Amino acid sequence: CLKKFTFDLILVLIIAYLITVSFWPHAHVNIFTEPFKLLLLFIERSSDGANVVALPWMLFNGNFVETNPPPNSYLIISFFHKLPEFILLSYVIFIYLIFTNKKFFLIQFNFFWSKVFLILFIFLFPIVSFIISPFIAYDGLRLVIYLIPYFCIIPGLAIYYLIYNFNSLVSKILILTIGSLIIYYLYVFALLTPYQYIYLNRFNGKFANAYNKYENDYWGTSFKELIKKIPTETNLISNNKKNKIIFCGYTPFLGKKELEKLKNLKFELKSIYEKSDYDYVIMTNRIIEERDNNILPKVKTCFEKFDGTDLIKVERNGLMLSTLR
Numbered sequence: 209c210l211k212k213f214t215f216d217l218i219l220v221l222i223i224a225y226l227i228t229v230s231f232w233p234h235a236h237v238n239i240f241t242e243p244f245k246l247l248l249l250f251i252e253r254s255s256d257g258a259n260v261v262a263l264p265w266m267l268f269n270g271n272f273v274e275t276n277p278p279p280n281s282y283l284i285i286s287f288f289h290k291l292p293e294f295i296l297l298s299y300v301i302f303i304y305l306i307f308t309n310k311k312f313f314l315i316q317f318n319f320f321w322s323k324v325f326l327i328l329f330i331f332l333f334p335i336v337s338f339i340i341s342p343f344i345a346y347d348g349l350r351l352v353i354y355l356i357p358y359f360c361i362i363p364g365l366a367i368y369y370l371i372y373n374f375n376s377l378v379s380k381i382l383i384l385t386i387g388s389l390i391i392y393y394l395y396v397f398a399l400l401t402p403y404q405y406i407y408l409n410r411f412n413g414k415f416a417n418a419y420n421k422y423e424n425d426y427w428g429t430s431f432k433e434l435i436k437k438i439p440t441e442t443n444l445i446s447n448n449k450k451n452k453i454i455f456c457g458y459t460p461f462l463g464k465k466e467l468e469k470l471k472n473l474k475f476e477l478k479s480i481y482e483k484s485d486y487d488y489v490i491m492t493n494r495i496i497e498e499r500d501n502n503i504l505p506k507v508k509t510c511f512e513k514f515d516g517t518d519l520i521k522v523e524r525n526g527l528m529l530s531t532l533r
Contacts, residue, residue, distance in 0.1 A: 278345035294389035298363030347426040416526030428458040430522040430529040456510035457494030
């Protein structure tokens, strides 16, 4: 068993390494040495603070916290809030089944405990890495999204058990419950289209208030939808005025390209860091970096920083993702 485990582990590491360098153009100069040089350079710059200037803070579970280092509970809480309810319930069911009928799994699956150990190792490795390394973490599960398929294995085992033992009354009740939660998840998933990455489960409270807990539209993809509404829902084009506009939570260069697609819109793009007048701000609830006062008491989201009336909003399931204010 140990020999087979060692062989499989080495094989997995080799395959993972080859896949990684295949999609890492910077490492193509020398795939044997360059990845390690780049990794060491990244660690050195991170420890010097070079990589954390742009993202020193994040909104995490309703609090402003540092991205370097992130809270020790960062991944655990992120997964707990991001995973669908039926997945979380399946974990509870699996733990119950292990204590009451572990023989079923030992009979059905070869090397069952070894495989469970490997799954746990895959979970724990990035958690420990974030704790002991200088790497920054932000935007929910964005940096560890590769873990999601592994998170589905154990719920799959629980559901497999329930289907295999469907004649049991308890199994029927649990299957019905999980099925109902899956339908509910698909319904919410459809409501969030095309911004499914903002999904949060019911353990976060009212979804419409989630802008106070996390930086939801961290990619800023809702800006395109927002800007397309300008001609029909505002008078910015018909007022014959050069509008002074700033972006918060989005790259100004990309925002300018979207605004330029609107015919006859006269605008002047202002910097968010300039102390100058502006007419409108287009923003998400990203954290705004105070360059001169980059300390916790000064940290705010764009929604908090800029007052005014929301002229246009992009919302999903009651949650405001972006606004023209």
